[in-house]
Amino acid sequence: MTDGWPKRVYVALIHYPVMDKNGEAIASAVTNLDLHDIARACETYGTAGYYVVTPLADQQELVRQILDHWRIGKGGSYNPLRQKALEQVRLKSDVAGAVAEITAIHGGPPRTVATTARRKDGAIPVGQLQEMIRTDPAPVMLFFGTAWGLSDDLMDAADHILEPLMETGDYNHLSVRSAAAIVLDRLLGR
Amino acid sequence: MTDGWPKRVYVALIHYPVMDKNGEAIASAVTNLDLHDIARACETYGTAGYYVVTPLADQQELVRQILDHWRIGKGGSYNPLRQKALEQVRLKSDVAGAVAEITAIHGGPPRTVATTARRKDGAIPVGQLQEMIRTDPAPVMLFFGTAWGLSDDLMDAADHILEPLMETGDYNHLSVRSAAAIVLDRLLGR
Numbered sequence: 108m109t110d111g112w113p114k115r116v117y118v119a120l121i122h123y124p125v126m127d128k129n130g131e132a133i134a135s136a137v138t139n140l141d142l143h144d145i146a147r148a149c150e151t152y153g154t155a156g157y158y159v160v161t162p163l164a165d166q167q168e169l170v171r172q173i174l175d176h177w178r179i180g181k182g183g184s185y186n187p188l189r190q191k192a193l194e195q196v197r198l199k200s201d202v203a204g205a206v207a208e209i210t211a212i213h214g215g216p217p218r219t220v221a222t223t224a225r226r227k228d229g230a231i232p233v234g235q236l237q238e239m240i241r242t243d244p245a246p247v248m249l250f251f252g253t254a255w256g257l258s259d260d261l262m263d264a265a266d267h268i269l270e271p272l273m274e275t276g277d278y279n280h281l282s283v284r285s286a287a288a289i290v291l292d293r294l295l296g297r
Numbered sequence: 298m299t300d301g302w303p304k305r306v307y308v309a310l311i312h313y314p315v316m317d318k319n320g321e322a323i324a325s326a327v328t329n330l331d332l333h334d335i336a337r338a339c340e341t342y343g344t345a346g347y348y349v350v351t352p353l354a355d356q357q358e359l360v361r362q363i364l365d366h367w368r369i370g371k372g373g374s375y376n377p378l379r380q381k382a383l384e385q386v387r388l389k390s391d392v393a394g395a396v397a398e399i400t401a402i403h404g405g406p407p408r409t410v411a412t413t414a415r416r417k418d419g420a421i422p423v424g425q426l427q428e429m430i431r432t433d434p435a436p437v438m439l440f441f442g443t444a445w446g447l448s449d450d451l452m453d454a455a456d457h458i459l460e461p462l463m464e465t466g467d468y469n470h471l472s473v474r475s476a477a478a479i480v481l482d483r484l485l486g487r
Contacts, residue, residue, distance in 0.1 A: 144472040144474055148472075188468070192468075278340045280341065281334075282338075288474075288478050289479055289486075292482065
């Protein structure tokens with residue numbers, strides 16, 4: 108975490124609404140390492156919280172089991188560093204629930220920022236988002252999509268869309284774990 | 298990949314010799330998503346190859362099965378983008394074998410660069426490595442350690458050690474997947 112940087116950036120990993128490979132809206136399954144890797148990146152870069160958003164009851168139960176293992180079960184004593192990272196995780200059924208919680212904590216709604224590997228009109232560079240964070244006390248909530256990315260509806264509903272990480276190149280298919288790590292590094296790491 | 302950047306940066310994911318949580322040298326198990334995530338980052342940032350290094354026969358067999366599924370099995374038709382990324386992967390029993398292959402391809406040995414989350418004397422910043430790549434035609438080989446990181450012997454044997462990604466902060470425990478993505482982004486992404 109950059110020294111003196113305010114701790115009010117949130118990450119949200121979205122499992123619904125996201126797209127399948129044909130562009131249809133789906134609810135995706137939770138991936139164990141998404142929880143671990145992104146929580147560790149969040150803790151390293153000093154975010155204020157990491158929301159895992161899924162409306163599926165069985166997937167919520169899976170998340171709870173993983174978190175319990177590391178937070179209160181054997182995982183924590185085996186690897187306290189992993190335990191510390193997973194304390195960032197907050198499970199929510201939908202984006203609105205996460206937004207409401209952040210709003211309650213900070214006394215005002217977060218600035219929501221969708222991430223995507225695709226070019227979108229009006230997308231902002233990461234430097235502009237850094238400047239917003241510097242000059243505006245509102246919390247910031249970064250949306251990351253699982254599967255084939257955030258649905259267009261959710262992207263349109265966000266206050267901002269972040270420019271893709273790669274402007275050039277004909278291959279731009281990072282895992283959401285890698286993309287989240289790189290966005291946090293560009294936003295908070297320098 | 299940065300336009301005009303020479304394609305001679307290699308990534309090596311090391312499963313031996315690495316450290317366990319007590320600092321003892323071990324051979325670690327291969328993680329499926331290490332293959333996928335790092336291959337996708339390598340393809341996105343335009344590396345010349347991604348070496349997966351393990352001396353264990355059963356782990357080599359696991360790597361071959363994963364690669365076969367995506368390169369020549371059903372995975373490739375399901376997701377050609379994943380297939381393309383995994384074409385970066387080259388399986389080797391030891392670091393020396395990977396170094397020898399790169400040496401044969403480029404007509405000279407690679408500049409080897411160890412990465413670590415720990416502070417080490419004489420470690421170089423990523424900007425210095427970028428400058429070396431710009432001014433010196435030698436290939437570059439980045440070592441990433443699984444488990445609790447590269448063994449001291451391997452770190453000492455490398456030509457250079459890269460500075461840790463985070464200079465400050467009391468938590469610095471990224472997954473190797475996240476760390477590799479961020480290093481590639483800092484080195485080749487801007």
